[in-house]
Amino acid sequence: MSEVKYSKEHEWIKLEGDVATIGITKHATEMLGDIVFAELPEKGSDVEKDGTAGVVESTKAASDVYTPVSGEVVDTNQEIVDDPSKINQDPENSAWFFKLKIKDKSEMDSLMNKDDYDKFAKENNT
Amino acid sequence: MGTKKTSLYQLHQDCNAKFVEFAGYQMPIQYSEGIVEEHKFTRNHSGIFDVSHMGQLFIYGGEELIKDLEKIFPLDLKNLKLNHSKYSFLMDKDAGIQDDLIITKIDEGFLIILNAACKDNDFKILKELLKKKYKMVLDENRSLIAIQGPKSSQILNEVVDGVKDLNFMSGNWFLFDNQKVYITRSGYTGEDGFEISIPNNFAEKLTRELINKGSKLAGLGARDTLRLEAGLCLYGHDLDKDKTPVEANLKWAISKERISKGDFIGSDIIIKQLNDGVSKIRVGIKPEGRIIAREKTKIFNQSDVHIGEITSGTFGPSVNGPVAMGYVENEFSKKNTKVFLEVRGKKYAANICSLPFYKKSYVKGVNQ
Numbered sequence: 167m168s169e170v171k172y173s174k175e176h177e178w179i180k181l182e183g184d185v186a187t188i189g190i191t192k193h194a195t196e197m198l199g200d201i202v203f204a205e206l207p208e209k210g211s212d213v214e215k216d217g218t219a220g221v222v223e224s225t226k227a228a229s230d231v232y233t234p235v236s237g238e239v240v241d242t243n244q245e246i247v248d249d250p251s252k253i254n255q256d257p258e259n260s261a262w263f264f265k266l267k268i269k270d271k272s273e274m275d276s277l278m279n280k281d282d283y284d285k286f287a288k289e290n291n292t
Numbered sequence: 293m294g295t296k297k298t299s300l301y302q303l304h305q306d307c308n309a310k311f312v313e314f315a316g317y318q319m320p321i322q323y324s325e326g327i328v329e330e331h332k333f334t335r336n337h338s339g340i341f342d343v344s345h346m347g348q349l350f351i352y353g354g355e356e357l358i359k360d361l362e363k364i365f366p367l368d369l370k371n372l373k374l375n376h377s378k379y380s381f382l383m384d385k386d387a388g389i390q391d392d393l394i395i396t397k398i399d400e401g402f403l404i405i406l407n408a409a410c411k412d413n414d415f416k417i418l419k420e421l422l423k424k425k426y427k428m429v430l431d432e433n434r435s436l437i438a439i440q441g442p443k444s445s446q447i448l449n450e451v452v453d454g455v456k457d458l459n460f461m462s463g464n465w466f467l468f469d470n471q472k473v474y475i476t477r478s479g480y481t482g483e484d485g486f487e488i489s490i491p492n493n494f495a496e497k498l499t500r501e502l503i504n505k506g507s508k509l510a511g512l513g514a515r516d517t518l519r520l521e522a523g524l525c526l527y528g529h530d531l532d533k534d535k536t537p538v539e540a541n542l543k544w545a546i547s548k549e550r551i552s553k554g555d556f557i558g559s560d561i562i563i564k565q566l567n568d569g570v571s572k573i574r575v576g577i578k579p580e581g582r583i584i585a586r587e588k589t590k591i592f593n594q595s596d597v598h599i600g601e602i603t604s605g606t607f608g609p610s611v612n613g614p615v616a617m618g619y620v621e622n623e624f625s626k627k628n629t630k631v632f633l634e635v636r637g638k639k640y641a642a643n644i645c646s647l648p649f650y651k652k653s654y655v656k657g658v659n660q
Contacts, residue, residue, distance in 0.1 A: 199322060199326055199327055199513070200326045200327050200328040200329075200609075202328075202582075202584070202607035203582050203583065203584050203607065203614075221636065223584050223607070224327075225327040225328065225513060225517055225606055225607050225609070226321070226327070226513060227586075228584070228586065228636075247582075250582075251328075
């Protein structure tokens, strides 16, 4: 069974086997406003836990996207690059950002479950 | 001193506005539909903007005031007809822009609309330059509501009869709910529209009526994307004390007759720059891909030499792509010159282009 976990940087991560799918949360998209640009990591590159792994820009500002776990980028979602408004429409499902082959499953342990994240998001409404 | 609120604050809250502090005011950056929708609705229908934070400066006087103001503004004010408006700027002695503004000739003198962040300083400067000879009122008792977009004339005319007959860049007094309101056909979105100066107590009532007739509130976020697509400058970003009107490519706003006299503040620098040219100049910049180049982004030429900086940049919803303005060295200012923008450490291709990015649809009015 795959459980979705959440980071303090407002990413969600869903682990299936040793492949994790990562995107940004609905809460994040609401804070950002209309997303008009997305940049993803390169396929085949390695990313480190809490490191930058992409950028989203709204009409207002640019924000880095971080990866909540380390791994090798095995897939990226070109659809959101071609039409970034999809991120606002379906952030926690079809508008995923990238997939990682992860190195260390224990990195998932420090992340939040849905209830804890919802509470965290409510308290950090900025 | 806390942040100030405009008389529409409650209405903004009722419409789920997200607020930002801007020039000491709590202002709506957007409402629930978001910047892109508000932008598009303004372009296609009609958007209402609370711009009450801007300064409404009334200066009362006659012939002598006109002469004194001509020493300050590079305008042919003696030939400015009653109820007609001009875009201008307040310059220092080096022709650095201290504010940009709209000045309108009214019965008793002039009405000058000033930027919120500059208005108190402008007031001080003008008071000193005019040697306290004239009554000057920076009116905090009036709100300023802009209604912009192709349906605005029809909508506003249903609420204030007669406004549809105004010509572009002209105004008049009208009655709303037995209150005197001063309405000009103007704005800062690249669309046909109006700005309404109205007593604070009646601003919400007017705005609600405009909403009932089909217009929608739009925030400062949409105002910014609209004005940038229209190629219009934002003070503190595209204009400041280190830039002159010639460098800002605004020489169209300087009266030729006044240049020939050369007797206004900063005129020697303006004349020199008009004759000799300038080293940097404001241009439109269109990135080739989807990359957004924001303010302070460095601009490079094809030989990787730093030639300028972006002063405003965003995503243009009507252009459906990124748009930017900035200053480059004069020799790279020609249309279609290829430049490179440094964003997050990488260089992206862009082209110098003519402004505006989005074609204006100003209505001249029925009398012209």
